[in-house]
Amino acid sequence: MNDIKNTFIWEIGSFQDYVKKVNRISSQIFCIPQITFDKDQVEDDDKTTLWRLVLYPNENNYISLFIEAIKTPYEIMKSIDKRNQIYHIGIGISNKSLNFRYSRNFIHQRNSVKATFDLTKNLPSWGFTKFISLDSIFPGGDKSKKVELFIQVTILDDKPVEKKKIYGHLEKWFEDEYFTDVEFILDCGSKIKAHRIILVSNSEYF
Known part of the structure; x- marks a missing residue:
């Protein structure tokens, strides 16, 4: 059983401009509280982990999307060399109504992605090349049309200790x-x- 830890939404306004001019864009660094493990893989404590989303807006008419693990001072101090994570990630269009309220509609999602981030590497990342076709973002192929894009990632917390408690209760x-x-x-x-x-x-x- 996975508990939702936190959700981060990255708004990318006027996405059509990035498709034409930029090879790579990154979100701001965001933090997620989660359980950490020491070098012997023993549960240590709830600590904050740092992440960043990276998007390649036009790779052969596809969007590539990755999540980067940013090593924290705590992980350096405790010699933690990997981070196991389960997450949902999705991409969609934001629409602003006349009363200036936003509605978000997903176009494509990947759920329950299991990833191991090797923290010994420089900016370890996990994600998808060809995550979604640009034709799904720009129906009809008109890449000059204004698009307000958003990326949403939900970090899940997988707690084996809690699973044991649940199964013990069912036993x-x-x-x-x-x-x-x-x-x-x-x-x-x-x-x-x-x-x-x-x-x-x-x-x-x-």
Whole structure:
């Protein structure tokens, strides 16, 4: 089970100008609180981690999108050489209404991306070449049309300790037939009763 830690939204106004003139653009550095691990991979403490988004606006008519891990003084002090992360990332169009309120509509998203950032490298990054075609941003191919683009990244926190607590709580129902609503009949004739909600929440098969 993943808990959302934080969401960062990067607004890129007049994106059409970047497509014509710029090879690479970066967001400001943003911080996310998360659990860190020491060099022996033992859970250490909740510390702030630093990130930056990098976008290549026109690589053979595609947008390439990456997230960079910025090493923190804490990670340097603790000799932390990698950062495991799960995140959602998406790109879309911002529309401003007559009352100056923005609505954001996603065009393309990638969910539950699992990445390991090697902090021994200079600006380690993880992402996607050809994340989305420019034709999806500029229908009809008119790249002079004004576009207000946004990138949204949601950092997820994967806590094995919490998983153990959850599974430990469910374990007591394994031998308890109270409220069971499904039954497996084995070839040997044995019968096993179970709870549908537990099966569905823990296996893609069901």
